Amino acid sequence: MLSTSARLLRLASLLQSRRHWPGAALADALDVEARTLRRDVERLRELGYPVEASSGVGGGYALGRGAALPPLMLDDDEAVALAIALRAASASVGGIEATSLQLMGKLDQLMPQRLRRRATALHAVTLSLRTGTPLVDAGLLSELATACRDGRALRFSYRKHAGETTARHVQPQRLANYGRRWYLIAWDIEREDWRSFRIDRIEGGLQLGDLFAPRPVPPDVAARLERGIAYAPFACRITLRLQGSLEELQAALPLWCGVIEPETTTHSLLRMGAETPEGLLAQVLMIDRAVEVVDADAVASDIGRILARMSSVFSRDGARVAP
Structure with missing residues (x-):
């Protein structure tokens, strides 16, 4: 049987592991009688743990919110x-x-x-390689999260993908993490539509506005966000067909590849975007998988010229590229 001190540590850990414990279940977990459990709960309260007790059907114990943070028990x-x-x-x-x-x-x-x-x-x-400056400030993340939770409208200056700065008035709803970057998902009041904002492009601080009623977030908000990050902003786009299910390809391909969509049970579509045709072609070559072009009409001529130029480069001085 555990000593009193060890039992108290175990009790504190159990109370922190879930929101509510039925008294009988908690006593069984500690292998003690109900009377011993009540004494141990009182000892925890003396140590600063705000343990709440309830009686009747569904009664038990829960760790409440106290003025001071009690010691945190971790396994x-x-x-x-x-x-x-x-x-x-x-x-x-x-x-x-x-x-x-x-x-x-x-x-x-x-x-x-x-x-x-x-x-x-x-x-x-681990070697600490150069990663650049942090991409988002913790204080700004906390302010945005609080505005989302409390339903407070926001005004801020936002630097768009092309560099233009605009004033935005939004109802913040969610934060999203994509790779190393963070995004705010919000209802744009002036545009009357959902928008996503890269948090490191929010400039000049936040201005809190009025309270607003909660708005249902679209069920496809995550897919729309990914499309808006990896595909929609770019002028050069291409759609490829790859063998593999959505789950298989999402696990195998890095995030920067683009947006993967299911097509059949055996094949998926990959929509890619880049700033230039050269960048787009480089991304396709780095996939290292058999692909079939589904739609490349907008960049087909540019890619053709790039391939012809590369063939000419590698054909010089006898370094001819095999067909």
Whole structure:
């Protein structure tokens, strides 16, 4: 049987693992009687844990919201995952570097040696390659998330894909993470339509507006966002057919490839976009899979000239390219 101290730690961990515990189930999990469970709950309250109790049918225990944050209990995998995530997050989100270092320092002090070795192994053997500055500020992310949750309209200046800056008035609904970039999904009040905004292009801060009633988010919002990121903004576009289901190709192809859509049970369509015909052709060549062109009318002549030029380049000085 566990000692009182070990049992209290186990009880705190269980209460943090789900929103509500029936009393009998919690006592069974701890292998104690109901009277012992009640005494342990009182001890946790004395330590600062705001444990709420309810009686009757459906009664039990729940960890409430207290004025002070109680000690957080993590199992082995959770502690390691948190340490690794903290080390990775500062590469793409600015403004959390110092806080992340402080929290990692606390974790290192609290974790036993066996866990510390696991948590620091990835960091110890990883080369820090140049990744540029963080792509989004943590403070701005927090402001946008709060506006989404509270239903507050926003005004801000937004720099579009082509470089033009416009004033936007929106009802924010969701945040989305795509690769290393973050996007705001919102209802554009003036355009009366859904729009997505790359958060690193929001300039000059946010101006809070009036409260608004929640608006149902379209079920295909994720697919529309991906299309708006990887395909719609580009003048040069092409559609290819690849063998494989949607799930297979999404797992095999990187995000930058474009938008994958199911066509049949055995084949899918890949819609690609790029700034230039050269960039588009380079993306097609990097797929390294058999493809069939479905639609390339808008760029066919440009790609033909590029291929002819490349053939001429590699045919010089006897380095002839085989047909």
